[in-house]
Amino acid sequence: MxxxxxxxxxxxxxxxxxxxxxxxxxxxxxxxxxxxxxxxxxxxxxxxxxxxxxxxxxxxxxxxxxxxxxxxxxxxxxxxxxxxxxxxxxxxxxxxxxxxxxxxxxxxxxxxRPNTTAIPGLAGEFRSAHWIVGEDSAVEARESLRRLFDDPGPLVIGAAPGATYFSGVYELALALDTVLRRRGIRDRVPFTFITGQPYLGDLGFDQRAARAKLQTLFTERNITYRTGVSIDRVGSHEVVLGSGETLPAAVSIIMPPFTxxxxxxxxxxxxxxxxxxxxxxxxxxxxxxxxxxxxxxxxxxxxxxxxxxxxxxxxxxxxxxxxxxxxxxxxxxxxxxxxxxxxLPYVLDVRVLDGGSTGLFLTSWGTKRLQNVAIRLPHPLIHYLKAIQERYLVWRLRTGRMDLP
The missing domain is CATH 3.50.50.60 (FAD/NAD(P)-binding domain)
Structure with missing residues (x-):
């Protein structure tokens, strides 16, 4: 052609x-x-x-x-x-x-595109981790969690340095905690969250308003977290951090860096x-x-x-x-x-983190310096907000209504 x-x-x-x-x-x-x-x-x-x-x-x-x-x-x-x-x-x-x-x-x-070669164990013959950047990878991660539900063990979820999509890993961590509790196996799944960002909730927008609220949520749910870390490699039963610390992991879901x-x-x-x-x-x-x-x-x-x-x-x-x-x-x-x-728009970020039983509404705005708001909301309100946000954005993109915010 x-x-x-x-x-x-x-x-x-x-x-x-x-x-x-x-x-x-x-x-x-x-x-x-x-x-x-x-x-x-x-x-x-x-x-x-x-x-x-x-x-x-x-x-x-x-x-x-x-x-x-x-x-x-x-x-x-x-x-x-x-x-x-x-x-x-x-x-x-x-x-x-x-x-x-x-x-x-x-x-x-x-x-x-996920740069899965950046960390040993994210790809190739000895791949040991999963990630969520497309339909196929989501299905593979789902199958790994089904095996975890049948045979509980340590779980590691997080984002590697260089990743740019963070909402998903926070939502997955909080929602999985809810699912594990409903299944009655949460006490058999030691849970660690890792991120290369300097603190919980940075999200690339220096979202300081979310920091304390996410720390509280993770503490309430007994989710151990490590911030500002790098990943040396991912093995079949562990995640090795750049510091040398080894985290046991029956299942690991790591958002990779992107290219x-x-x-x-x-x-x-x-x-x-x-x-x-x-x-x-x-x-x-x-x-x-x-x-x-x-x-x-x-x-x-x-x-x-x-x-x-x-x-x-x-x-x-x-x-x-x-x-x-x-x-x-x-x-x-x-x-x-x-x-x-x-x-860039004056309002740079509007998002809903749906954690299953609770979540956060987040927004960031500004011209020279970012300002942030983070509001903790209960279920089912947070779930309704998430559904409304998704349906609105999908409808807007399907119908081409670019005149709307």
């Missing part, structure tokens, strides 16, 4: 999750009727990744998913079910499994050394002005206040807003409307 843009401008969006959909819908709203928007994505459907934790505990994945083709077609956006294999930036060409596509502008929103899309690394000068797309504060590639990136796939060339790291934390809410801002800037570069007023 070879496409020409001689008669109309063509913007390609690589990726069909939070950032990709936020970008595609915004582009369609801002560009002219003669301009084309194409989304390239290999799976065929959107999956609400924030709910993969609950899939581990037995819930169907299809509640938080929808088919991409009809959703995008309804908005006049072409969908190509294919994988991006290479970007030839000097030629404005994307190579996919189905051929080549020419573009006037490209937005890369392919997310991240960018492996295939994009094949494209010369496109990514940094970790596979992420280097962008400026307009989400524009630092070398190729026709290329933009948003969401987990990108890394800013400097920290954007109020964040203190070049990479933004991994949340669905923020990824959508980043995709929208990138799309506004792309449209502006093509003469369709003004650019985004801000690189």
């Amino acid at each position: 070879n496409e020409s843009t001689s008669y109309q401008r063509h913007v390609v969006v690589a990726g069909g999750s939070f950032a990709g959909l936020g970008a595609a819908y915004t582009l369609r709203e801002r560009l002219g009727p003669g301009d084309r928007v194409t989304v390239v994505e290999p799976s065929g459907r959107f999956v609400f990744a924030l709910s993969l934790v609950w899939a581990v505990l037995g819930r169907s994945l299809y509640r938080g998913s929808f088919a991409l083709d009809p959703a995008l077609e309804a908005k006049g956006i072409k969908y190509l079910r294919s994988a991006v294999r290479e970007v030839r930036a000097d030629e404005n060409v994307v190579r996919t499994d189905d051929g080549e596509i020419r573009y006037d502008r490209l937005i890369i929103a392919t997310g991240g 960018g899309d492996v295939d994009l690394w094949k494209s010369p000068k496109l990514t940094d050394e970790h596979g992420f797309i280097p962008v400026n504060d307009r989400y524009q590639h630092v070398t190729y002005p026709e290329i933009y990136a948003a969401g987990v796939a990108c890394s800013f060339d400097r920290p954007i206040p109020p964040l203190t790291e070049p990479r933004a934390p991994h949340t669905g809410y923020l990824a959508v807003r980043m995709g929208q801002a990138a799309a506004q800037n792309v449209a502006a570069s093509l003469g369709s409307g003004p650019p985004a007023e801000r690189t």
